[in-house]
Structures are given as C-alpha cells and as structure tokens.
Amino acid sequence: MFFAERMQRLGTESAFEVLARARELEAQGKHIIHLEIGEPDFDTPAHVRQAAVKAIESGFTHYEPPAGNREFRAAMAAHVTRSRRVEYSADEIVIYPGGKPGIFLGIVALVEPGDEVICPNPGYPIYESVANFAGATPVPIVLREENQWRLDVQELIGLISDRTRLVVLNSPQNPTGGVLTQEDLEAIAAVCIEKDIMVMSDETYETIIYDGQFHSIAAVEGMKERTLIVDCFSKSFAMTGWRLGFSASSGEVAEALTKLMINVNSCTASFTQQAGIAALQGPRDETANMVEVFRQRRDLVIEGLNQIKGISCLKPHGAFYAFPNITGTGYSSNELARKLLDEAGVAVLSGTAFGAHGEGYLRISYAASQDSLREALRRIGGLLG
Ligand SMILES: Cc1ncc(COP(=O)(O)O)c(C=O)c1O
Known part of the structure; x- marks a missing residue:
C-alpha cells in the first residue's frame, strides 16, 4: 500500500493507546482505575x-x-x-x-x-x-x-x-x-x-x-x-x-x-x-460546580502523591492534571506507567507522552471520583512502598 510521505510525519496521542491497553486488561477481568484520559467525568448540563x-x-x-x-x-x-x-x-x-x-x-x-x-x-x-x-x-x-x-x-x-x-x-x-x-x-x-x-x-x-x-x-x-x-x-x-x-x-x-x-x-x-x-x-452553575469539585480532588491527589516514597508533586493552578516528579522512585516514566497499569491496575500516562522533557514525570488525570482517586493513591503507594 502506498502512503504519502507526510503520513510518516504525523504523530499520535498515546492517551488513546493506554486506554486501549487498559480495556484489554479489563476484558481479562482486571479492575482498572482510569486516570489516563483527559475527560471530565460529569454529564453535559x-x-x-x-x-x-x-x-x-x-x-x-x-x-x-x-x-x-x-x-x-x-x-x-x-x-x-x-x-x-x-x-x-x-x-x-x-x-x-x-x-x-x-x-x-x-x-x-x-x-x-x-x-x-x-x-x-x-x-x-x-x-x-x-x-x-x-x-x-x-x-x-x-x-x-x-x-x-x-x-x-x-x-x-x-x-x-x-x-x-x-x-x-x-x-x-x-x-x-x-x-x-x-x-x-x-x-x-x-x-x-x-x-x-x-x-x-x-x-x-x-x-x-x-x-x-x-x-x-x-x-x-x-x-x-x-x-x-x-x-x-x-x-x-x-x-x-x-x-x-x-x-x-x-x-x-x-x-x-x-x-x-x-x-x-x-x-x-x-x-x-x-x-x-x-x-x-444558559446558567453556568454546573461548570462552576465542576471546577469546585476538581479543586477538591486536586487537593486530595497532590497531598496523597506527596506522601508516597520517591514522588513529589507541585500543586497545579489549572486544568485537571497532576504531573508528579517520579525521579526518586528509580524508574523511568515509561517503566513506572507500565508497572502501575500491569501490576497495580492504575492507568496513567508517562510524562514522555508529552515530549522528551516529560521524562521523570507521570500525568495523572484527576477527573475521577474521590473514592477512585483514594484507591489509586493506595495502589500507587503500595507498589512503591
Ligand atoms: C490542550 C488541549 N487542546 C486541545 C484539546 C482537544 O480537544 P478536543 O477533544 O475537543 O478535540 C485537548 C484535549 O485533550 C487539550 O488537552
């Protein structure tokens, strides 16, 4: 099959690849907490x-x-x-x-x-x-x-x-x-x-x-x-x-x-x-409420991440992602993201999904319930403890 040369220059978004791998594991009966995809878990107003x-x-x-x-x-x-x-x-x-x-x-x-x-x-x-x-x-x-x-x-x-x-x-x-x-x-x-x-x-x-x-x-x-x-x-x-x-x-x-x-x-x-x-x-109260809920989740996730050995995380000022520094764990970003998915059932993205300068970090989307986030923190802590 012939493809135009420009197709080789087109990249992709690995969040969708990790999601596919997580779905495979779910099909095998594993319980996965999804913190990989950047999508509000709220319904449209x-x-x-x-x-x-x-x-x-x-x-x-x-x-x-x-x-x-x-x-x-x-x-x-x-x-x-x-x-x-x-x-x-x-x-x-x-x-x-x-x-x-x-x-x-x-x-x-x-x-x-x-x-x-x-x-x-x-x-x-x-x-x-x-x-x-x-x-x-x-x-x-x-x-x-x-x-x-x-x-x-x-x-x-x-x-x-x-x-x-x-x-x-x-x-x-x-x-x-x-x-x-x-x-x-x-x-x-x-x-x-x-x-x-x-x-x-x-x-x-x-x-x-x-x-x-x-x-x-x-x-x-x-x-x-x-x-x-x-x-x-x-x-x-x-x-x-x-x-x-x-x-x-x-x-x-x-x-x-x-x-x-x-x-x-x-x-x-x-x-x-x-x-x-x-x-x-129309009314904007649902957006305002969503941002308030994200703020509470952000505080929970950042506090929890900073208590895990080898991890430190700045408090983000916007969006709904945490970008923790994982250099203290001894793993590369790809290794840790893979280990978290396969061994702890927590789907996150390697920082390198966002370019070479994301090495040493993970991206965690906190657009998930507080219960899921607490369980994810427990699993990550368990794996690295
Ligand atoms: C920074 C940024 N720009 C653009 C988009 C694309 O949005 P859409 O899903 O509507 O194409 C996203 C989605 O994740 C994003 O994070």
Whole structure:
C-alpha cells in the first residue's frame, strides 16, 4: 500500500493507546482505575442536552454556513469579548467540530515547509505532530518544574530564528496544570511583536483555573491581530463527545480558516451548534460546580502523591492534571506507567507522552471520583512502598 510521505510525519496521542491497553486488561477481568484520559467525568448540563434534542426536532438538520451559525458566532464573539477582555465580532469567530480541528487547520493555514514552530515541551503532542505534518520543524521550549511549569521568556528569545513563524501557548496547560501570568504574557507579546511572529493560544482549559484569573495573550496591546485563539466546549462544558470548538482571530485569518472548513467539513453539525448557544447563554452553575469539585480532588491527589516514597508533586493552578516528579522512585516514566497499569491496575500516562522533557514525570488525570482517586493513591503507594 502506498502512503504519502507526510503520513510518516504525523504523530499520535498515546492517551488513546493506554486506554486501549487498559480495556484489554479489563476484558481479562482486571479492575482498572482510569486516570489516563483527559475527560471530565460529569454529564453535559441538562439544558444543553435538551437544546440539542429540541434543535433536531425543530429541523436543525441541514447545512450551516462553513464558519458557523450566525447567531452562534455572535454569541461566541460576546463570550470571547467578555472572558478575554478584548473585543471580537462574529466575523472573527470560526466554529469547528471539536478543539483539534482549530489546531490542525490553524497550523496548516499559518505555517510553511521549512518554518519553525515553537511548542511547549512537555506539552500537548498534537502541536508538534501537525507542525511536522505541515513540513515545519517543531522547536521545543522546555517547561520546568522549578519555574512552576511556566515558559521562561529568556529561553524563548534564545530559540527564535529568522524561520520562526509561530509560537504555541497553552495556559492552563496540559499536562502540567501550569498557568502563565499576565507578566509572562506581556513579555512573550513584546518578543512576538518585535520579531513579527504569530501566536496560537490554546485556551481549552480557560474556565478550569483555581488560583487567580485567566489571561489571554490576545488582550495584550498589539496582539489581537497576531493571535489565533483555539478553544472548545469539551472540557469547560463536559462536552467531549459532542465535538464542538471554535477559534477567535483577525477577520483575515478567520477567512482562511473558513476556506479550509469548506474543504474539510462543510460545516459543524447544526444541532450541536444550537446546544452551544444554550451552553453560552444558559446558567453556568454546573461548570462552576465542576471546577469546585476538581479543586477538591486536586487537593486530595497532590497531598496523597506527596506522601508516597520517591514522588513529589507541585500543586497545579489549572486544568485537571497532576504531573508528579517520579525521579526518586528509580524508574523511568515509561517503566513506572507500565508497572502501575500491569501490576497495580492504575492507568496513567508517562510524562514522555508529552515530549522528551516529560521524562521523570507521570500525568495523572484527576477527573475521577474521590473514592477512585483514594484507591489509586493506595495502589500507587503500595507498589512503591
Ligand atoms: C490542550 C488541549 N487542546 C486541545 C484539546 C482537544 O480537544 P478536543 O477533544 O475537543 O478535540 C485537548 C484535549 O485533550 C487539550 O488537552
């Protein structure tokens, strides 16, 4: 079978591979605690589900404009204007089937073969994968525990070359839970403006923040025109399976992304977009409650991890992942992740699933019940004790 050469440059997301292995073990009768997949264990709010059913019943089963339903884009623009504190209009919003299409199409639209794309490492693996696919070179910017997992602006400056086209930011971050401060964003913005570089700001965890306020680089003076915000409903509204995401950018970039949508998807499902309107305009108490429950679980998990021999863990400021340092256990990240799954029935990800600089760490998703988390901590402690 012949495959295009570019297929060899495309990576993957190992969370799905670990999930498959965990399911195999379950099929053999083993009890597995799932802390590998990044998915809220909450149901989509009832008013959102009802809006989708009503939309199907009332005929929202046809094509929508490729960039998205007009009313939804206007509601989305109002939401982004409020939450990012920078003005967006409906023409600057594009709706996608999920968060990943915004990342994929954004990189495809903005990056040329031979360009360099600066990506956080450890970081969400899809940025590097798609940059490679587009023929560009991903350049890792190392995030460090001693810097609270925030990007070091001096290091960023050192990585910029005349081929640097795009810097990818992700705050709150997957996998570390690190959050960039307003000062960080202002310093990064100054560099990008001076060197004429675009930013893709992945704001998927915008609402899942525990300490302080969310800041978007798009709100820094001079940055709106050079920022592509990508975000989705997957985590904030517990809507992973619905496939609903969006981008906010300049109108020019939105037009390019719309052209890609015409070629790839025609449009995002029309009834899903109606559900999106209900999510934006309805009560937000379920999201607020979910974040509060995540906060309690975070405190439980971090305290528990820090009591286990060989493990230490910083308290994450956002998202729903713990990223413990496991160097004191004597195992590599892959070895320990494998041992935990096979011998203790706890599915977690190796830090290296997020790049080479994740070595020495594990990613633990605490989107699971407190009872499951306590049992997982007991099993991990038992294995390492
Ligand atoms: C940082 C980040 N960006 C984007 C996504 C993609 O979201 P979706 O599942 O809606 O494609 C995820 C999902 O895990 C994520 O963690």
